[in-house]
Amino acid sequence: MLEVKALPLAELRRRSSEKWREYPEDVLPLFVAETDFPLAPAISATLQQALDIGDTGYIASRSPLAEAYTDFAQRRFGWTIDPSRLRSTADVSMGIVEILRRVTQPGERVVVTPPVYPPFYDLVAEAGAEVERVPLRDTGTRWELDLDGIRSAFAEGARAILLCNPHNPTGTVHEHESLAALAELAEEFGAAVVSDEIHAPLAQPGTGFTPFLAVNDAAQRVGFAVVSASKAFNLAGLKCALMVTADDATSSLVRGLPVEVEWRTGQFGLLASIAAFSEESDEWLDGLLRTLDENRLLLEDLLVTHLPGARYRIPDAGYLAWIDLTALEWGDNPARRILREGKVALHYGPAFGDEGRGYVRLNFGTSPEIITEAIERITALVGR
Ligand SMILES: Cc1ncc(COP(=O)(O)O)c(C=O)c1O
Numbered sequence: 596m597l598e599v600k601a602l603p604l605a606e607l608r609r610r611s612s613e614k615w616r617e618y619p620e621d622v623l624p625l626f627v628a629e630t631d632f633p634l635a636p637a638i639s640a641t642l643q644q645a646l647d648i649g650d651t652g653y654i655a656s657r658s659p660l661a662e663a664y665t666d667f668a669q670r671r672f673g674w675t676i677d678p679s680r681l682r683s684t685a686d687v688s689m690g691i692v693e694i695l696r697r698v699t700q701p702g703e704r705v706v707v708t709p710p711v712y713p714p715f716y717d718l719v720a721e722a723g724a725e726v727e728r729v730p731l732r733d734t735g736t737r738w739e740l741d742l743d744g745i746r747s748a749f750a751e752g753a754r755a756i757l758l759c760n761p762h763n764p765t766g767t768v769h770e771h772e773s774l775a776a777l778a779e780l781a782e783e784f785g786a787a788v789v790s791d792e793i794h795a796p797l798a799q800p801g802t803g804f805t806p807f808l809a810v811n812d813a814a815q816r817v818g819f820a821v822v823s824a825s826k827a828f829n830l831a832g833l834k835c836a837l838m839v840t841a842d843d844a845t846s847s848l849v850r851g852l853p854v855e856v857e858w859r860t861g862q863f864g865l866l867a868s869i870a871a872f873s874e875e876s877d878e879w880l881d882g883l884l885r886t887l888d889e890n891r892l893l894l895e896d897l898l899v900t901h902l903p904g905a906r907y908r909i910p911d912a913g914y915l916a917w918i919d920l921t922a923l924e925w926g927d928n929p930a931r932r933i934l935r936e937g938k939v940a941l942h943y944g945p946a947f948g949d950e951g952r953g954y955v956r957l958n959f960g961t962s963p964e965i966i967t968e969a970i971e972r973i974t975a976l977v978g979r
Pocket residue numbers: 628685686687688689712759763791793794823825831836
């Protein structure tokens with residue numbers, strides 16, 4: 596089994612991406628969703644070869660990307676896709692905006708389910724629509740879609756929902772039954788479901804992840820999925836995502852997008868994504884999932900032992916932890932104090948919606964040493 600270990604801190608500090616440039620060196624950055632692992636070997640080899648021969652031109656119209664993703668989806672999720680129904684674009688955000696622009700008229704409402712990835716609010720606005728908030732329901736042990744709330748929103752005219760599957764920041768893998776019910780609701784009210792599945796390759800084994808388009812026939816008719824290798828394989832800067840559909844009407848809508856939407860795909864993103872989705876990278880992805888599993892459990896141990904006021908549910912997917920620090924009484928936005936006095940950069944809870952007051956989001960896609968040091972720094976603030 597391949598062991599996937601984060602790079603040492605000294606090497607990470609040589610990186611020039613947002614995570615490593617936003618704050619001075621005395622701050623541990625656990626905010627933006629980048630990971631600290633080396634690239635999967637197949638990706639490094641592919642990119643190195645492209646560099647060696649200057650393969651930096653426009654993306655090819657005929658590339659094996661769609662087939663690579665189709666095979667990946669079949670192997671990893673048992674999801675059968677017709678490769679002719681896939682279209683690439685620069686990133687998941689762009690795919691979401693372009694689809695929302697076409698399934699809504701200006702000023703129509705799109706449901707989002709806070710607490711949720713903050714740019715969702717902006718993406719809906721960029722598409723010319725308005726946000727309708729239907730928060731996730733907290734059952735006491737899990738978060739789930741509020742299907743009654745979504746039904747009311749659709750009944751009152753919301754035209755689409757922007758689903759996050761798995762959900763950022765809670766790491767929730769939505770249950771098959773609630774996705775199936777959502778698809779039926781959307782069909783009943785003629786609404787579209789745009790499913791952001793960027794964290795899907797990081798769903799932990801046994802958590803029951805289902806791609807939205809695979810839940811039932813209704814989902815195939817109402818759904819658009821936007822997927823990418825970028826979170827699992829840390830390729831966000833290379834710019835490549837895929838829009839997936841499963842029905843003639845939805846496919847023709849995506850096919851009708853301006854050709855420029857597809858041309859904005861990055862050449863390195865496309866090449867790296869083909870390598871990421873290839874069978875050759877499966878062992879690396881399995882190794883990453885094991886490391887993230889250890890990290891999500893380590894975080895629980897550290898919080899239980901050192902910061903018992905913190906409330907944290909182990910996420911089903913991904914490398915983001917949604918931690919409730921309300922009991923520490925550090926205000927609505929505890930990440931501010933943690934940054935200022937503890938020198939740990941976390942994502943601000945309230946940025947995810949009002950439900951995020953008192954919360955922080957911590958990125959554990961790093962080494963056990965960095966996670967431990969971060970929690971020690973935060974713990975040192977208690978009672979200070
Ligand atoms: C749920 C979700 N969607 C979209 C994005 C951004 O993706 P992209 O860079 O492909 O637009 C992120 C980044 O963390 C995310 O968590």
